[in-house]
Amino acid sequence: MRSLLAALASLCLLATAAGCGAASQTGSGGASLVPASAKAVAEVDGNLDSDQWQAALDLIGRCPDADKLLDKLHEADDAAGDELFVVALGDQKAVALTQTDDAAELRSFADEYELVSRELDGWTALAEDESTLDGYEQALDAGTLEGNARYDAARETFPDEALATIYARGETSSEWTALAVTAEDDGFRLAGHMQTTEAHELQPIDQEALDEVPGDAMAVLAFGGGDFASQLPDEFGAALTQLRPLADALSGGAVVWVSPGMPFPEVTAILPNGSAGLVDGLLPLIVGQTPEDTELDGQPAKRIEAGPVTITYADVHGRLVLTTGSSLHGSGGFQDDEGFKAASDKVGLPDDASAFVYVDVQRISALVSLLGATGAVPPELTRNLEHLDWLYLAAGGQGTDQEIAAFLAIE
Numbered sequence: 001m002r003s004l005l006a007a008l009a010s011l012c013l014l015a016t017a018a019g020c021g022a023a024s025q026t027g028s029g030g031a032s033l034v035p036a037s038a039k040a041v042a043e044v045d046g047n048l049d050s051d052q053w054q055a056a057l058d059l060i061g062r063c064p065d066a067d068k069l070l071d072k073l074h075e076a077d078d079a080a081g082d083e084l085f086v087v088a089l090g091d092q093k094a095v096a097l098t099q100t101d102d103a104a105e106l107r108s109f110a111d112e113y114e115l116v117s118r119e120l121d122g123w124t125a126l127a128e129d130e131s132t133l134d135g136y137e138q139a140l141d142a143g144t145l146e147g148n149a150r151y152d153a154a155r156e157t158f159p160d161e162a163l164a165t166i167y168a169r170g171e172t173s174s175e176w177t178a179l180a181v182t183a184e185d186d187g188f189r190l191a192g193h194m195q196t197t198e199a200h201e202l203q204p205i206d207q208e209a210l211d212e213v214p215g216d217a218m219a220v221l222a223f224g225g226g227d228f229a230s231q232l233p234d235e236f237g238a239a240l241t242q243l244r245p246l247a248d249a250l251s252g253g254a255v256v257w258v259s260p261g262m263p264f265p266e267v268t269a270i271l272p273n274g275s276a277g278l279v280d281g282l283l284p285l286i287v288g289q290t291p292e293d294t295e296l297d298g299q300p301a302k303r304i305e306a307g308p309v310t311i312t313y314a315d316v317h318g319r320l321v322l323t324t325g326s327s328l329h330g331s332g333g334f335q336d337d338e339g340f341k342a343a344s345d346k347v348g349l350p351d352d353a354s355a356f357v358y359v360d361v362q363r364i365s366a367l368v369s370l371l372g373a374t375g376a377v378p379p380e381l382t383r384n385l386e387h388l389d390w391l392y393l394a395a396g397g398q399g400t401d402q403e404i405a406a407f408l409a410i411e
Helices: 002-017 051-061 067-079 103-112 130-141 149-155 234-250 276-287 338-347 361-373 379-385
Strands: 040-045 083-090 093-098 116-120 123-127 164-169 176-184 187-195 219-223 254-259 266-271 292-296 299-306 309-316 319-323 355-360 388-398 401-410
Touching: 051 067, 051 176, 051 187, 067 103, 083 130, 093 130, 103 116, 103 123, 116 130, 123 130, 149 164, 149 176, 149 187, 187 388, 234 276, 276 299, 276 309, 276 319, 292 309, 338 355, 338 388, 338 401, 355 361, 361 379, 361 388
Parallel strands: none
Antiparallel strands: 040 083, 040 164, 083 093, 093 123, 116 123, 164 176, 176 187, 187 401, 219 254, 219 355, 254 266, 266 319, 292 299, 299 309, 309 319, 355 388, 388 401
16 A cells, blocks of 8 residues: 555656546545645545446456455455545655545554554545654645636546546646546546646657658657756756756657567667767766767667667767667558557547557567566566557647547457
8 A cells, every 4th residue: 555655646746747436526526635735636436336447347357367456456445435535745745535434444454554544524544654644734724726726627627437537736827737547348548638838848749750660669659849958857956967968859859669679679769859979978877888880771870788788879861860779770660550550549649649658568468478488577477468458648739738648458
């Protein structure tokens, strides 16, 4: 449970930087339970008999080793009420709140996981330590989310039923992120909205770079450019001098993919605004070696040893290309791959998404199976991965209103 609190807090904070049963019975999403200063709040359906949880349990049950997870879910269900709120206070500190029908069971649950609890206005609050609960109460006294305009606007985007919803406030009064997780017959869906400022807008993905991704890619990350340098936090101090050139290079976006290879999968990255000179300065700091001159595809390049792999990089047609493979060019065909097209159709975002991550879990599963035969990976990982099909997450939209969508397909 300690890990769960930390994970939910981290997920909420992640939503800031970028669990759905019936809508909350409080009618306000638990606004009175959430300090106005909170980074985020997750509302989780605590009723395992709900339609959403029945769909989710069916999906989870398709994995061969689901029994342990299901046992833990039922254990938590016995202790918690039909509503569970997890409030992220910052620094990965979180407080969980519920109204239980069995106080003794909840106390036993808290003791088992070394959590502290406190009764607050009819709710039981749980945290890792008393100081977190003290901080939570002090923050409540300073004001809650009741009547908060951006919180109310975010809640308007939530579906009527979901496993969990997450609201995260942004850095300014006009920024927020709202996400909802739902269970469907063939997988889990995440959908939401992100209200940003112009400074956080992403530009379209570089199409020429995307055209090079090969059709057999096992995983692809692509995002458009943006003003990343201006978003570096002042807390980085002296490190800003070294990070700013990297942020400038990423301002043109990037396309990164993983392809099959032996003995390791090959990784290739294209940065339209990057340069080999930038890598000349950064890689020695990271791997502790000086790059040496080489040639690849008839192109002057440089290479550097990084453990068991060799990274080769060069400026190609005005763009920086880095690869652990045998070519500075991709063969193309990824956008015509049937698996990717099915995933993008399922998620439903427009073709001009400003960022996406696609993982072909079946192709990765085949690789893991080969490693499993050698004893390099646990057998339970192999047999459970076989039931996952693909994962696709994307973001896109017009101006400062960005849509977020993801789907994990389960066979």
